[in-house]
Amino acid sequence: MRRRGKHFYADSTEDTPEVIRRYSKSNGYEATLFAVPVCSCGGRTFRLRLDEDAGVAVRTCANCESVHTMGDGDEYIADANLQECACLCGGEIFGLTVGVALYADSADVRWLYVGCHCPVCRLTAVYGDWKNEFIGYSALLARV
DSSP states (O other): OEEETTEEEOSSGGGHHHHHHHHHHHHTSOOOEEEOOOOTTSOOOEEEEEETTTTEEEEEETTTOOEEEOTTGGGTGGGOOOEEOOOTTSOOOBEEEEEEEEOTTSSSEEEEEEEEEOTTTOEEEEEEEEEOOOSOHHHHHTTO
16 A cells, blocks of 8 residues: 555555544544445445435446445435445446444444545545434444
């Protein structure tokens, strides 16, 4: 992973948890658990729309166009104003990683982070984060 200015560039999505960790530490809620979404078709790259205020992220598979609301977003999507994500290079397809910070001595989620890796220019960054009070991190991460 390389840093250019305030941005990180990585060779693959496998480096995204480290970028999320760094970002989350500065946010005060360090992400310690991560999940990488894989489409039912096997696709691993997606277009991403999100609304941090509503706490909703929606991924669309670049391979089969399947649409999936991530985590518990289905509960809040009616109030969401989803915005299409794009990389600084203009790319709109990403490898995604979701990280969560938990409450101390608990399996309950406190904060959620959505990290993106652009396969074109390799920019790797957190594109969204929000408070997420989900009971049981494993169930939430299984839904990314």
